[in-house]
Amino acid sequence: MPVVAARPIAPTAAERKRLKTMAYGHKTEHRLRMRAQIVLHAARGRSNARIAAETGLHLDTVRLWRGRFADGGIADLADRRRSGRPPAFTPLQAAEVTALACRLPAETGVPLSRWTAPELAREAVERGIAAFVSASTVRRWLAQDAIKPWQHRSWIFITDPDFRPRAERVLELYARTFAGVALGTDEYVISADEKTSIQARCRCHPTLAPGQARAMRVNHAYGRGGALAYLAAYDVHRAKVFGRTDARTGIAPFMALVAQVMSQEPYAGAKRVFWIVDNGSSHRGQKAAARLTSAFPNAVMVHTPVHASWLNQVEIYFSIVQRKVVSPNDFTDLAQVGDRLRAFEDRYNATAQPFQWRFTTSDLDDLLARLDRHTADHQEESSAAPAT
Template sequence: MPALADRERSGRPARFTPIQVAEAKALACRLPAEAGVPLARWSCPELAAELTTRGITGPVSASTVRRWLADDALKPWQHRSWIFITDPGFRAKAERVLGLYARTWQGVPLGKDEYVISTDEKTSTQACCRCHPTLAPGQACAMRVNHTYGRGGALAYFAAYDVHAAKVFGRTEPRTGIDPFMNLVTQVMSQEPYVSAKRMLWIVDNGSSHRGKKAADRLAAAFPNAVLVHTPVHASWFNQVEIYFSVVQHKVVSPNDFTDLTQVADRLRAFEDRYNATAQPFQWKFTTSDLDDLLARLDRHITDHHEESSDDPAT
């Protein structure tokens, strides 16, 4: 059997050295503007051309560059947006919200007559009136939605989500604002078990309808058993009702094909009933330990960025 194996042979000699490959990856890890190239981001053809222009390699194909980058999972043509933490009380506010999801408030377990409500508004839910009827999917054919539409107006969808009971209360309003938000609060607080609850903890972001101490005082004045709990600034992802809004966006609003705003409101109310019939609490897994890890990574990133900037004589 060993006689059937191929003999050892040198094969085709490598065209590019490991140093050239490393320099190609290093160029891909720099912003094009830093390299003096008028591009927003690199593509493999642009990188291949730049490597040849700079004399780092001879003529090289885009597929070869793509294969080099794949070895280190580099995809410079992709980008993600992110934001620095600017809220000085970020950790304290985030920890307070995470504690509520774990049924604790200020280190004390919540009682059976204490409830956590996550609330926000989905602004500008439009009615796009399609100029031709939407066609149902068929064999080897996706649903077809006409591109041309008329504008049928927009409304604001307010929702309050009972975090531990997985129950949604919603309403539509012509626009956002303090009064529409308080209408939602009144809708929830006027029914049991919330009327007789010992404490109602309302988690909100920092939108203008419920921002700051004035909003907290206004809520407490209207409902003495209600407490407004703000998420950190630019951290609406801590608010569980945003998950519900993403469900609404995918299952109810998209593709947008409504005859008028009345149909939009009716569809949203009908979906609430359908959702509440089978909903289960979200499996929230982000804990205070994860929060500390996130903040530590951000601190390291900021420190490394500052060190690189101080080492660069141009900055």
């Protein structure tokens, strides 16, 4: 039989440079590295048999990739697209299951609070969408659209008619302005609130420190040692925390916190000190604002909108306290809880930086616009629904 001559290879200077990078690069896949080496050997005029001997590859493999490069250059060194196994499900079936996941189970007559992948697979079979479908297949379909019906988040509609002006006033204070005028160097913004019912749980067995391949272990059983309230005032721009503990919350404990802050400089001699608070019973309404100003004439109370404590920056500090001090709860008594909180305040104030608050009035307008659209769509759906 006649011997087929090897295909001549003559790469350009640019192709030769790319081939060398592929052949000797540390991050190149092994298969691409070997294909590039085949082409480089062929460019030196070597036969297929010699290249196979030097690279340890089969002769047919050398002949294949040498021919591929001769026909299409470097681009043809990549794997060609393969048909693969035919799909077991149609795009329509995947879309129907996804649409089912985007409806509440109760709306379809299923007595569930939320969907899980196995429940969706079962429902798809019962509805005749597919003869059989696994939970992993359903989960893969939903992952393509980032749909997780087994998760849920709580949220609340805005009910405060003065939500925007109240929220705008708080956001402007964070940006160091009030009523359109920049705050002076002798004006301060304090964010205050209470963290209620911090319990002292004495574990029945000592907590075990972490070990090799073992997390810290906290005994499930505990004895109750009472509970206390933690009141904190956070200077938004100076990143300084003032805290105190009390047996309960109320007007008197809150005013004691105010006095603790306002009796020291620079707040005692400040032109104005703005106190941002939520609508809790300790500082609700105009009576609370008047009480604050009566006790400290340079103090101004600013309320967040109703159900908008997330606008109060001290809540971020409380979340840090919950993660780093309170959880897991293992205290011998309430005195130890108070000591730990005060020690953490000193530690926090030594290195704290102001929170990088990025939510602005522009973001507020975007949020309200989205809520308006959502409310309008919901009302349209409700009006279009047939009467039962």
